[in-house]
Amino acid sequence: MGDDMDIGGAASSAVESFLKETSLYLAPDPEIMENHGLEPRTAYEDQCIAKESDPVRLEIVRERILAGVNESFEMLENMGAAPGAKWGDCVSAVYTASGDLSLASSGGVVIFCNLVQYPIKFVNKYWAGEPTVGIKEGDVFIVNDARYGQAHNTDQSMMMPVFHEGQIVAWAGATVHEGENGAIEPGGMPSLAEQIWDEGLKMSPFKVAENYKLRRDLVTFLQNSVREPKLQYADMKVKMYVCRRIETRIHEAIAEYGVEAVVAALRMNLEDTDAEVRRRLSEWPDGTTRHSWWTDGTLRENVQIKINLELTKKGDELTFDYRGSSPEFTNRSNNSLDITVKGMLAQLFLTFIWPDIPRNQGVLAPVKFIFDTPSVLKPAFGTPNAQSMMTVFTAWSAGQVCAMKLLYSNPHKYTRVLAPWFNMINTFLFGGLTQHGEMVGNVCADINGMGGGALADRDGEHGCAPIFATMSDIGEQEFIEEEMPFIQIVSKKMMKDNQGFGCQRGGMGYQMVLAMRDSPAFGFMLTAMGAKFPNIPGLFGGYGCPTYPLSRISGVDVFDILQKDPGSFRYSIEELMNERPFKDGKYTTHPMTIGYTLAKRGELYMISQGTGGGFGDPLDRDPKDVIRDLDEDLISHDVAWRIYRVVYNRETLHVDELATEEARNAARRARIAASKPFGEFCKEWVKDKPSGKVPYYGSWADKSLVHAGSPDVVHPAGQVNPPVIMTHPMQAKIDRLEAELAACREGKS
Amino acid sequence: MKVFITSMLNIDLDSERWECASCGHDIGDARHNYKEGLLARERDPSEIHAPILDAAKYDFTFAPDPDWCRIVEYCCPNCGRLAEVEYLPPGHPPAHDIELDIDALKAQWAKREALDKPVLGPDFVAPPHHH
Numbered sequence: 001m002g003d004d005m006d007i008g009g010a011a012s013s014a015v016e017s018f019l020k021e022t023s024l025y026l027a028p029d030p031e032i033m034e035n036h037g038l039e040p041r042t043a044y045e046d047q048c049i050a051k052e053s054d055p056v057r058l059e060i061v062r063e064r065i066l067a068g069v070n071e072s073f074e075m076l077e078n079m080g081a082a083p084g085a086k087w088g089d090c091v092s093a094v095y096t097a098s099g100d101l102s103l104a105s106s107g108g109v110v111i112f113c114n115l116v117q118y119p120i121k122f123v124n125k126y127w128a129g130e131p132t133v134g135i136k137e138g139d140v141f142i143v144n145d146a147r148y149g150q151a152h153n154t155d156q157s158m159m160m161p162v163f164h165e166g167q168i169v170a171w172a173g174a175t176v177h178e179g180e181n182g183a184i185e186p187g188g189m190p191s192l193a194e195q196i197w198d199e200g201l202k203m204s205p206f207k208v209a210e211n212y213k214l215r216r217d218l219v220t221f222l223q224n225s226v227r228e229p230k231l232q233y234a235d236m237k238v239k240m241y242v243c244r245r246i247e248t249r250i251h252e253a254i255a256e257y258g259v260e261a262v263v264a265a266l267r268m269n270l271e272d273t274d275a276e277v278r279r280r281l282s283e284w285p286d287g288t289t290r291h292s293w294w295t296d297g298t299l300r301e302n303v304q305i306k307i308n309l310e311l312t313k314k315g316d317e318l319t320f321d322y323r324g325s326s327p328e329f330t331n332r333s334n335n336s337l338d339i340t341v342k343g344m345l346a347q348l349f350l351t352f353i354w355p356d357i358p359r360n361q362g363v364l365a366p367v368k369f370i371f372d373t374p375s376v377l378k379p380a381f382g383t384p385n386a387q388s389m390m391t392v393f394t395a396w397s398a399g400q401v402c403a404m405k406l407l408y409s410n411p412h413k414y415t416r417v418l419a420p421w422f423n424m425i426n427t428f429l430f431g432g433l434t435q436h437g438e439m440v441g442n443v444c445a446d447i448n449g450m451g452g453g454a455l456a457d458r459d460g461e462h463g464c465a466p467i468f469a470t471m472s473d474i475g476e477q478e479f480i481e482e483e484m485p486f487i488q489i490v491s492k493k494m495m496k497d498n499q500g501f502g503c504q505r506g507g508m509g510y511q512m513v514l515a516m517r518d519s520p521a522f523g524f525m526l527t528a529m530g531a532k533f534p535n536i537p538g539l540f541g542g543y544g545c546p547t548y549p550l551s552r553i554s555g556v557d558v559f560d561i562l563q564k565d566p567g568s569f570r571y572s573i574e575e576l577m578n579e580r581p582f583k584d585g586k587y588t589t590h591p592m593t594i595g596y597t598l599a600k601r602g603e604l605y606m607i608s609q610g611t612g613g614g615f616g617d618p619l620d621r622d623p624k625d626v627i628r629d630l631d632e633d634l635i636s637h638d639v640a641w642r643i644y645r646v647v648y649n650r651e652t653l654h655v656d657e658l659a660t661e662e663a664r665n666a667a668r669r670a671r672i673a674a675s676k677p678f679g680e681f682c683k684e685w686v687k688d689k690p691s692g693k694v695p696y697y698g699s700w701a702d703k704s705l706v707h708a709g710s711p712d713v714v715h716p717a718g719q720v721n722p723p724v725i726m727t728h729p730m731q732a733k734i735d736r737l738e739a740e741l742a743a744c745r746e747g748k749s
Numbered sequence: 750m751k752v753f754i755t756s757m758l759n760i761d762l763d764s765e766r767w768e769c770a771s772c773g774h775d776i777g778d779a780r781h782n783y784k785e786g787l788l789a790r791e792r793d794p795s796e797i798h799a800p801i802l803d804a805a806k807y808d809f810t811f812a813p814d815p816d817w818c819r820i821v822e823y824c825c826p827n828c829g830r831l832a833e834v835e836y837l838p839p840g841h842p843p844a845h846d847i848e849l850d851i852d853a854l855k856a857q858w859a860k861r862e863a864l865d866k867p868v869l870g871p872d873f874v875a876p877p878h879h880h
Binding site for chain 2: 285286287288289290291292293294296304314405408409410411412413414415416417455456457495496497498501531532533534537538540541542543544545546547548549550551573574577578587588589590591608615616617618619620638639642643667668669671672674675676677678679681682685686687689690691693694696700701
């Protein structure tokens with residue numbers, strides 16, 4: 001007999017019970033976190049469905065509850081104190097008693113509520129039978145630690161059990177991107193976080209209210225843990241009352257239709273969604289599409305980070321295989337949890353592919369995921385993830401491209417094929433003392449100003465919406481300026497030539513030129529990739545976006561200049577930076593990844609929102625559309641000729657159609673002449689490893705092997721040893737300067 | 750029967766061949782990578798995304814860094830239209846981006862009517878705003 005012990009029946013149960021009672025630490029439960037699918041039907045759900053199965057009646061009940069959820073979302077958006085709540089970066093939802101997301105509000109951010117299933121399941125599993133906690137009517141639980149189930153730690157969710165005759169029949173939930181969470185930098189998304197303990201507040205799911213009343217002792221503790229104590233309290237109240245409104249509407253539905261109808265409607269909504277998604281997937285062609293993309297930094301340094309995707313559709317199932325993506329960065333915040341990737345991809349299907357499908361987690365039931373563990377998309381438990389968006393957005397865009405390549409041939413579409421949406425949060429995070437003496441830390445609503453991708457027959461929309469919340473808003477700048485000590489001097493003005501070129505062009509991004517005033521201590525930070533390598537491609541022959549820098553003019557007070565010499569001001573980044581109109585100014589460009597930096601009054605910080613990808617060959621673009629863009633100052637004469645090859649009179653903008661056709665034909669002939677057959681091209685182009693000019697992370701040709709910074713050293717994917725630990729950028733700078741100094745001294749001696 | 754795989758590429762199910770959606774040029778075996786039948790060329794990214802800020806004055810200009818990124822264009826050898834554009838680190842192998850199960854595709858389309866043009870899908874209806 002070997003060392004294995006055969007512990008049967010009662011003994012096994014005793015061991016289990018002993019281990020449960022003596023657990024020193026309840027970490028996120030892999031059994032919960034690894035399962036994005038539906039919980040099995042409970043016996044009670046079976047009973048309810050046996051009694052109530054008429055689809056028409058269940059649909060009426062579903063719509064009744066959805067109306068209540070939508071009402072609660074209106075409350076959340078209108079009463080929420082966080083800037084995020086005001087522009088729709090929030091959501092409310094109903095979950096089954098087991099914790100599955102069944103009904104999300106029609107507006108808001110689906111990823112948020114899709115991830116709240118995990119903390120509810122944690123509460124059900126660990127706190128229901130725990131004598132020191134328990135779950136009673138009127139209890140409310142709170143969570144923000146992404147590892148237990150949130151998109152990122154800057155979001156806070158509250159969850160309330162809905163009881164009927166002493167039994168939990170559903171859960172209500174509300175989530176808001178609160179922003180501030182007491183991290184090492186203000187605003188809740190610290191790029192400086194090198195350890196999870198730099199990320200600020202870490203709320204595992206716990207009870208924060210009893211009998212519908214917040215516990216002030218806990219609220220006070222939380223207020224002391226963040227930079228915006230009033231916001232913390234205000235939004236906890238708002239979220240609790242949003243949950244309560246949902247609870248009220250569920251109780252009313254129970255009173256009208258019976259509890260069985262309500263429970264059956266919530267469960268069947270999930271099962272019907274799963275079945276319909278499988279039916280729709282069956283309409284797609286079987287096969288594999290592949291797309292790799294690269295982000296160009298960790299937010300602390302510029303390095304090339306691969307996100308690798310193979311999307312395989314077979315029968316009625318879809319598999320996202322992200323193996324070969326970059327290793328994790330042990331002391332950087334740009335790692336994404338796998339649940340965040342999954343939640344974002346639910347959003348891809350629910351808003352960009354099947355917007356008519358009920359918004360619940362059944363949409364991902366037929367979908368499988370494969371990751372290297374650990375990797376940048378599935379890091380170890382102790383690895384920071386506060387800036388997961390920097391990686392997850394790229395993973396999402398890879399998914400969008402792969403899905404579109406499977407979708408185009410399908411004769412039964414529920415929305416249109418779309419070139420990639422811009423995917424990066426080109427915006428400012430801010431923090432400090434306001435003109436009203438309040439301490440704040442948060443993010444500009446321009447996070448939602450991403451340009452839309454082009455369609456087969458239509459240009460993309462300018463500064464439209466973010467990939468994670470198609471119905472959110474970029475807010476009213478004037479309202480923000482009443483509360484915050486900075487002004488956007490140039491705001492919502494499209495940036496010329498910042499275009500995803502194509503037969504149909506991407507929706508363009510606007511410029512933000514801002515300056516701080518009226519505060520003794522206020523600063524900004526930026527957390528966006530894409531200053532070296534663009535963030536998105538185009539589709540089917542269209543081009544992607546350009547790269548985006550931060551431009552700064554320091555050493556000036558622009559408010560003084562505007563008072564004394566207003567004529568010297570220029571109203572675009574291009575003119576301000578190229579003409580350099582202020583003689584004392586220091587003009588610099590940077591990646592859009594600066595850590596929190598105190599601003600001086602009147603210094604200019606300038607960025608641009610990104611453009612969506614173009615669709616199809618730009619030489620096929622209707623010359624009239626090129627001239628319209630020219631007339632609207634969206635493109636320059638250079639782009640009208642260099643990219644679109646349109647011949648026209650520069651004064652009248654009248655198109656010479658014949659000359660344009662000839663010019664385009666000549667360009668196509670030149671293209672053929674300059675190109676090579678694919679095989680011949682690959683012989684010259686393909687190298688067996690990265691160039692070494694840029695630190696490279698991720699696979700090259702073989703997805704089972706990954707680079708960890710060096711072109712010459714590879715590791716089996718998921719087994720990078722030693723792990724990737726980056727040098728502190730300031731130390732790297734000191735080392736470089738000391739080496740230079742030593743070289744100089746040597747030269748002198 | 751033709752299946753419109755992308756706006757620039759069809760598959761003829763009878764001959765199992767890729768063809769250019771624009772000029773009908775035969776591109777190759779539908780069971781292989783369509784890129785094998787196209788022409789390819791490398792572009793410096795600033796040829797497409799030209800600097801908006803003066804490159805003589807600034808490190809970051811809105812143009813991608815050629816040490817980090819090159820653009821590979823694939824065009825039809827007959828009509829010269831772009832079928833695909835890839836953004837890659839210098840020397841990175843191009844993707845076999847569309848690999849379909851041709852037998853399954855034939856079986857699927859055996860139950861469908863032939864189309865004379867791609868189906869774009871329902872028209873876009875703007876969602877209501879919440880303010």
